[in-house]
Amino acid sequence: MISRVDVETHLAAVEQALIAMRRSQSRRALAELAVPAFEVLDVIEAAERSGSQATVSGVAAALHVDQPRASKLVTSAVDAGLVARVADKADGRRVLLVRTPRGRATSADLHRARQAACAAAMADWSDEERVVFAGLLTRFVAVFGAR
Numbered sequence: 001m002i003s004r005v006d007v008e009t010h011l012a013a014v015e016q017a018l019i020a021m022r023r024s025q026s027r028r029a030l031a032e033l034a035v036p037a038f039e040v041l042d043v044i045e046a047a048e049r050s051g052s053q054a055t056v057s058g059v060a061a062a063l064h065v066d067q068p069r070a071s072k073l074v075t076s077a078v079d080a081g082l083v084a085r086v087a088d089k090a091d092g093r094r095v096l097l098v099r100t101p102r103g104r105a106t107s108a109d110l111h112r113a114r115q116a117a118c119a120a121a122m123a124d125w126s127d128e129e130r131v132v133f134a135g136l137l138t139r140f141v142a143v144f145g146a147r
Contacts (some may be wrong), residue, residue: 002098023118035078037073037080037083038075039073040097041077041082041083041103041107041110042074043059044083044097044099045099046062048099053093054096054097056070056071056097057070059073059097074097079101081100081102082102083097084098086098
């Protein structure tokens, strides 16, 4: 049976791992992939996968920023040629965001780079460990991110 002390120790270990991961990303491993325009691409791609339409409001909500900040991030992505603004055919007053061909190619490059960084970090893990970790991390983020 797991004691309360063990649970608290494990929770502290998870917290410290999250801190270390955030710090390492801001300094090294994925820092070059954390460009704000890339975050906008990720939000638009997630909307596409879910069958919904991306908007500046959706970017603001997904990135937990206010509307003016989201608008600046989207403008940066548009200026970089990664995203286009298009009129909503159902409501001409509404502007939708779509990835340009360059944006889709950049998304694919980002996926490859992020997955390569993860593969390198787990290079000495067994296939079973990778599967278990992927399932648990996905579950954790789904709950953690919803709060």
